[in-house]
Amino acid sequence: MRILLVEDNRTLADGLASILRGSGYAVDLVADGTSAEAVAAAEIYDLVILDLNLPEMDGLDVLRAMRARQNRAAVMILTARGAPEERVRGLDLGADDYMIKPFDVSEFEARIRVLLRRHSGLRSSLVTYGAVTFDLTSRTFRGESGPIDIPAREVALLELLFLRAGKVVSKEAIMRSLTGFDEDLSANAIEQYVSRLRKRLNAHGLTVKTARGIGYYLERLATPA
Numbered sequence: 001m002r003i004l005l006v007e008d009n010r011t012l013a014d015g016l017a018s019i020l021r022g023s024g025y026a027v028d029l030v031a032d033g034t035s036a037e038a039v040a041a042a043e044i045y046d047l048v049i050l051d052l053n054l055p056e057m058d059g060l061d062v063l064r065a066m067r068a069r070q071n072r073a074a075v076m077i078l079t080a081r082g083a084p085e086e087r088v089r090g091l092d093l094g095a096d097d098y099m100i101k102p103f104d105v106s107e108f109e110a111r112i113r114v115l116l117r118r119h120s121g122l123r124s125s126l127v128t129y130g131a132v133t134f135d136l137t138s139r140t141f142r143g144e145s146g147p148i149d150i151p152a153r154e155v156a157l158l159e160l161l162f163l164r165a166g167k168v169v170s171k172e173a174i175m176r177s178l179t180g181f182d183e184d185l186s187a188n189a190i191e192q193y194v195s196r197l198r199k200r201l202n203a204h205g206l207t208v209k210t211a212r213g214i215g216y217y218l219e220r221l222a223t224p225a
Helices: 010-022 033-042 059-068 084-092 105-119 152-163 171-178 187-202
Strands: 002-006 026-030 047-050 074-079 097-100 126-129 132-135 140-143 146-148 206-211 215-220
Touching: 002 010, 002 033, 002 171, 010 026, 010 105, 026 033, 033 047, 033 059, 047 059, 047 105, 059 074, 059 084, 074 105, 084 097, 097 105, 126 152, 132 152, 140 152, 152 171, 152 187, 152 215, 171 187, 171 215, 187 206
Parallel strands: 002 026, 002 047, 047 074, 074 097
Antiparallel strands: 126 132, 132 140, 140 146, 206 215
């Protein structure tokens, strides 16, 4: 999952980015409204976390521009502007959630999980495919015999494949979802992650198939390895 964080308070921005990356999300960080509007137009995000009091361009104008372009990313407004009329205006312009500073970090994380779950079209935080269940709250995978130990970057890749189980996910989509614009992920690195995931999943009746020249998809094995 890829998140755009728009916040001009550097200390707060770095802290939130660290929390989000620690949960396995790819995070891009910008500090002014003009940059936010440009980046949101050029890149694909699952979620935009948007301050309102921004240099150069107000956050509501950024939101208005996003929705005018039919940008369907989930948007959480995170701001000190808490007057009822401000909340109503933000929600009417297309925000999916509105959170007031100061805020509780645990609640912030919970709201992000809800928004990303809705963005993926899911009603429950538990998603099952074959004999494996993915818990979006803890971002963990579990087989019939117990938890499946998977490193963070591979968790992010498997989450992407899991939420689109049976459908091909392009290499470009994988790169966008797993990295921010200041990171680099090679095709060889993705192949290594896929290879390691296959070894971990085979015992649980799943595998990652290659759609040659396009990408990868998750599939059930006829007989578990």
